[in-house]
Amino acid sequence: MNKENACPLNYTMNLIGTKWKPLILFHLLDGALRSGVLQKHIPGISNKMFTQTVRELEKDKLISRKVYPVVPPKVEYMLTKRGQSLEDILKSLDAWGIEDAKQ
Incomplete structure (x- = not known):
């Protein structure tokens, strides 16, 4: 962590935020997916944005x-081992969304 990312939350958000x-990352929790299948799981993402995002995640070794x-x-x-380490965080965000959407 460098000076710009001295805050651990800022560091994390720069990686996945x-x-x-x-x-x-969430859709890869259950295992490897082909590019087209993964993209279909994410409605609204353009080809360009999908490519840019997976390149960034790959660069960050997630x-x-x-x-x-x-x-x-x-x-x-x-997911890499580093990416797999985000499982609890991603599942917690998913569970929160399920509960909050009920309100």
């Missing part, structure tokens, strides 16, 4: 990308 990152040498290309995304 966009509109799309938590959704992508997900990994596996490309299979087949035609047409097959790409899968999966």
Whole structure:
């Protein structure tokens, strides 16, 4: 953690605090998904934003990308060990959303 991210919450939010990152991470909790399948789980995300977001998550070592040498290309995304460590946080956010939506 550097000086700019001296606050642990600020550090965390810089890693996962966009509109799309938590959704992508959440949908990968149950295992690897092909790129197109993962994108279909996230209504409203454009191709450009999906690509940008998974690249950022990969750069931050929260997900990994596996490309299979087949035609047409097959790409899968999966959580890294670091990404898996966010499971409790993501599930808590999901549970909170379920409860709050009932009100």
